[in-house]
């Protein structure tokens with residue numbers, strides 16, 4: 001069958017699997033991406049963790065990744081080279097963006113400016129923001145250096161992280177770059193209720209409407225999450241031809257809510273399946289996300305005729321991913337398509353006995369029966385071994401770095417614990433607001 005896609009991923013926190021407790025996104029990010037971080041990224045560690053994610057994907061038969069790579073606290077050319085070199089060396093197909101923000105911390109979240117004590121407020125206001133020419137120079141360099149590398153296996157995308165996190169000027173630059181070179185545009189949109197509330201509080205409208213009014217909403221956009229979208233937002237996304245990246249496990253891990261799968265599909269919106277990062281899914285396995293997508297939409301929707309079917313989920317995990325990466329001849333096996341193909345052994349536990357292939361691919365198979373992964377006509381994984389990567393050495397080198405990783409996580413956790421009471425107050429205030437609908441189930445209002 002065609003290889004699976006991982007439609008949304010952040011390579012830069014792959015060493016953090018299991019290191020952060022389950023928390024709502026805004027609080028989770030405090031423990032994961034410290035706003036007050038000041039150590040420049042280490043290219044070797046970036047290479048190792050990008051490779052770690054790539055190996056996990058190839059072993060499971062994931063042939064393409066859409067990596068919205070952020071670099072904490074800021075990207076450097078060496079750090080970006082490290083990401084791209086790891087993908088080049090691994091054999092995986094990758095479309096990679098530089099996820100960078102240029103708005104002050106306090107503007108990205110509701111109520112915080114009034115909740116914070118003066119000392120922390122001062123520290124937040126003192127965080128350096130990169131000037132526009134630094135941001136644009138880096139993107140021009142990235143495009144020139146890496147777009148189409150490794151015989152076209154590596155491509156670049158643009159990213160603003162999320163519309164509320166960048167200035168209109170930088171947003172416009174990225175939109176021009178995306179349109180000028182037909183590059184996918186990664187954008188997290190309405191992942192959480194707090195973001196829905198921010199849109200109302202700061203802009204007086206939904207963030208989807210904001211992007212539309214700015215003139216930037218188009219078919220190149222990969223809208224990541226789309227959980228707290230309302231009917232009007234979904235109509236706008238459909239009219240513009242956007243693709244949505246669905247990350248059901250991450251949405252559950254962070255308690256974000258449930259994406260309106262059928263409502264998006266009924267409007268003709270293409271959906272791709274992603275794991276999101278290895279800190280908020282904790283594995284990089286599109287099969288697991290696929291199964292979760294096959295289950296979670298059955299709660300809160302009593303009409304079983306509207307539940308996702310195995311055929312449409314498999315389509316989302318293959319062709320849907322190709323659409324989001326804007327590669328037309330990918331995601332299916334056909335004459336003229338790129339040969340990204342996987343072999344699955346039917347003589348394996350998930351398929352014994354073989355009752356219904358599609359249903360068992362979605363509900364029985366966790367990736368363990370993939371015996372061969374081919375990318376661009378080249379076998380890159382066979383019988384559980386990624387060829388050309390010394391996986392044992394990779395794991396050993398990461399183990400050596402463990403004390404350093406532990407120390408960084410501990411420093412971040414100390415900072416986060418100091419900030420958490422204010423973030424919690426913000427989160428609870430947003431959670432209690434009536435936005436006219438809900439994406440939570442059970443007792444969530």
Ligand SMILES: [Zn+2]
Pocket residue numbers: 008009010068188224276277
């Ligand atoms: Zn993300």
